[in-house]
Amino acid sequence: MSAPLLTVRGVTKTFGALRALGPVDVDLMPGERLGLIGPNGSGKTTLINCITGLFFPEEGTITFNGEDITRLPAYLRARKGISRTFQIPRPFTGMSVLENLLVPLDYLGTRAKKARDRADEVLIQVGLDARRDNAVETLSQLELRKLELARVLVADPKVLIADEAMAGLSEAEIDDILALLFKLNEAGVAIIMIEHIMHAVMRFSQRMICLETGNMVACGTPKEVAEDPKVQKVYFGEQTHR
Ligand code: ADP
Ligand code: MG
Numbered sequence: 001m002s003a004p005l006l007t008v009r010g011v012t013k014t015f016g017a018l019r020a021l022g023p024v025d026v027d028l029m030p031g032e033r034l035g036l037i038g039p040n041g042s043g044k045t046t047l048i049n050c051i052t053g054l055f056f057p058e059e060g061t062i063t064f065n066g067e068d069i070t071r072l073p074a075y076l077r078a079r080k081g082i083s084r085t086f087q088i089p090r091p092f093t094g095m096s097v098l099e100n101l102l103v104p105l106d107y108l109g110t111r112a113k114k115a116r117d118r119a120d121e122v123l124i125q126v127g128l129d130a131r132r133d134n135a136v137e138t139l140s141q142l143e144l145r146k147l148e149l150a151r152v153l154v155a156d157p158k159v160l161i162a163d164e165a166m167a168g169l170s171e172a173e174i175d176d177i178l179a180l181l182f183k184l185n186e187a188g189v190a191i192i193m194i195e196h197i198m199h200a201v202m203r204f205s206q207r208m209i210c211l212e213t214g215n216m217v218a219c220g221t222p223k224e225v226a227e228d229p230k231v232q233k234v235y236f237g238e239q240t241h242r
Contacts, residue, residue, distance in 0.1 A: 005030045011060030021046045021214040035205030036194045043214040044194045053077045081158030089148040091136040126150045142173045161192045
């Protein structure tokens with residue numbers, strides 16, 4: 001068996017008196033599709049924030065490709081290939097679709113001509129090439145979700161973390177995003193999918209993890225996790241949002 005691409009060991013994060021996360025242990029294998037579920041407030045986004053460097057954990061270690069990245073700033077993690085989308089798309093307003101991709105490319109240190117070529121490549125990949133020069137304000141919800149993915153893909157990530165990338169979409173639109181994520185995965189990108197839409201995350205994931213109040217309560221195949229009594233109790237027992 002190959003070595004994990006990403007390992008999270010004993011990671012904890014507190015906000016004031018609240019233990020939002022951990023300690024948790026998570027492995028992600030190269031090219032894996034991992035689903036992360038759990039009720040609202042269970043620590044999913046906090047875990048992702050620790051992995052991407054938005055927060056530093058109080059305890060524990062995060063390694064990527066065997067290197068300790070626990071204290072590495074977010075932009076250096078992005079350069080190493082760890083990228084995430086945000087739960088709520090936040091495009092740069094007053095800019096075109098293309099310009100929204102040139103900003104992160106500039107941040108990554110890509111030179112102008114190369115950046116433009118890379119942006120065009122990614123726009124074709126996500127199916128937004130026809131919208132290249134349009135203002136982001138004209139995009140539909142689905143197109144905004146695709147732009148959010150495109151802004152991550154320009155960095156050519158090894159790990160893509162999609163934080164509720166399908167929230168608010170119709171079934172057909174969910175299929176559209178899923179197909180895109182499967183395509184990226186086939187091209188070798190490991191993907192962590194945080195998702196409340198159970199049929200989508202179950203269809204996508206090879207393995208799933210369920211968090212509750214910052215702790216892992218189940219880990220296994222989608223079927224094993226969905227049928228786990230602890231998951232049934234904490235997740236299916238409560239009202240979840242779409
Ligand atoms: P999830 O993504 O699973 O819905 P979060 O990771 O966003 O959960 O939140 C876990 C817990 O941590 C919640 O109780 C939330 O209110 C709290 N929390 C998350 N981020 C912050 C923050 N920046 N400041 C204070 N509390 C936070
Ligand atoms: Mg969240």
